[in-house]
Amino acid sequence: MLPPFVKNGPVNLALLVAYNSTDPNQPPQLMTVPDEFYAILGRIIINWSIMEQEMEVLVASLMAANGTSNPRWIKLSFTQRWPFLQSEWARFASSDKALMDEMSGIKADVMTAKFLRDCIAHKRISPGIDDKGNFLRFQNENKNFPWTKRFYEADLSVACLAAIKASGRLYRLTNLDHAQFFSPQTISLLQRLPDMSHLRFPMPKGRRSPPQSSSP
Numbered sequence: 001m002l003p004p005f006v007k008n009g010p011v012n013l014a015l016l017v018a019y020n021s022t023d024p025n026q027p028p029q030l031m032t033v034p035d036e037f038y039a040i041l042g043r044i045i046i047n048w049s050i051m052e053q054e055m056e057v058l059v060a061s062l063m064a065a066n067g068t069s070n071p072r073w074i075k076l077s078f079t080q081r082w083p084f085l086q087s088e089w090a091r092f093a094s095s096d097k098a099l100m101d102e103m104s105g106i107k108a109d110v111m112t113a114k115f116l117r118d119c120i121a122h123k124r125i126s127p128g129i130d131d132k133g134n135f136l137r138f139q140n141e142n143k144n145f146p147w148t149k150r151f152y153e154a155d156l157s158v159a160c161l162a163a164i165k166a167s168g169r170l171y172r173l174t175n176l177d178h179a180q181f182f183s184p185q186t187i188s189l190l191q192r193l194p195d196m197s198h199l200r201f202p203m204p205k206g207r208r209s210p211p212q213s214s215s216p
Helices: 035-066 078-093 097-122 153-174 184-190
Strands: 016-018 029-031 125-130 133-138
Touching: 035 078, 035 097, 035 133, 035 153, 078 097, 097 153, 097 184, 133 153
Parallel strands: none
Antiparallel strands: 016 029, 125 133
């Protein structure tokens, strides 16, 4: 049962502080979100990172296949790197509708995850509670509306699953063991992409890279 004050409207939760003011080794612990959110917030950040890793592998393969020379691409921000991927992909796969449709689907997944990932990584967080349960809001760029709408755990799960899906869809474009649903013609085109799997686990010279899993 929710406390009476919640039934009267949403409540923004202040920072929770736990500390011992007499012990210099026990500084305040500033907890900005309810415990139930920590796991899903971490999964969003981690799976977004995996998605960017797979994007880098695909871009490197595309550049080699297309004969593109741009040594500075790896230093581009995501907002610059993503259009670069789209451009290289169009050069490589524009003749194959299935591959162009697949990239459109990947883009939709990425955009579904991106807003909340960016908020978690870069914005101030304001926790709260209402009759639906705990929620988070994030600092907004619009000064007239300084906080975003409320995001509940279910909303965060949607973003997390989208990031997971996007990374897997990017991965199978460079690992055809997981892309057997494509037509033989499409697979033949994808086989032209050079193997850049070593970029997933870069190793110092002289050391062997860990084996790649081939399990479905």
